[in-house]
Amino acid sequence: MQKILVLNGPNLNMLGIREPEIYGTGTYRDLVSLIEQEAALLGVSVECFQSNHEGALVDKIQEAYGNVDGIILNPAAYTHTSLAIADAIKAVGIPTVEVHLSDVSKRESYRQISYVRDCCQKTIIGKGFAGYIEALHDLTEKH
Numbered sequence: 586m587q588k589i590l591v592l593n594g595p596n597l598n599m600l601g602i603r604e605p606e607i608y609g610t611g612t613y614r615d616l617v618s619l620i621e622q623e624a625a626l627l628g629v630s631v632e633c634f635q636s637n638h639e640g641a642l643v644d645k646i647q648e649a650y651g652n653v654d655g656i657i658l659n660p661a662a663y664t665h666t667s668l669a670i671a672d673a674i675k676a677v678g679i680p681t682v683e684v685h686l687s688d689v690s691k692r693e694s695y696r697q698i699s700y701v702r703d704c705c706q707k708t709i710i711g712k713g714f715a716g717y718i719e720a721l722h723d724l725t726e727k728h
């Protein structure tokens with residue numbers, strides 16, 4: 586069975602509370618349930634992990650080496666700052682799709698930079714929770 590890791594960075598545990606006009610009213614729990622339901626339909630195994638700590642995300646990416654077939658990655662604010670997360674993705678060489686809930690291309694200039702984009706096979710922005718489902722389909726090649 587294919588195994589997919591879903592990684593969410595800082596403040597995404599605050600979904601539903603945090604700036605709902607940008608990120609929507611669904612909670613992090615709602616997001617995890619949606620992903621788990623879709624994974625069950627696709628017959629793939631999924632693990633969802635959220636952390637507010639850069640190093641914890643790097644550790645999780647390293648642990649995925651040899652154990653995971655694909656990564657769905659929303660590094661949140663670390664997207665725009667973290668060479669460490671980008672290097673970890675490059676190090677493990679696992680196919681990765683970058684996802685952002687909001688359309689970062691239409692937001693502040695400092696959100697236009699993504700350190701992870703180059704090491705991801707695809708970037709999905711501005712589709713809310715549906716972006717994670719699209720990424721799951723992309724990584725499991727079942728459309």
Ligand code: DQA
Nearest residue numbers: 659661662684685686687696
């Ligand atoms: C985000 C966009 C980032 O700029 C922001 O820092 C986040 C969430 C998104 O999903 O739209 O925390 O990654």
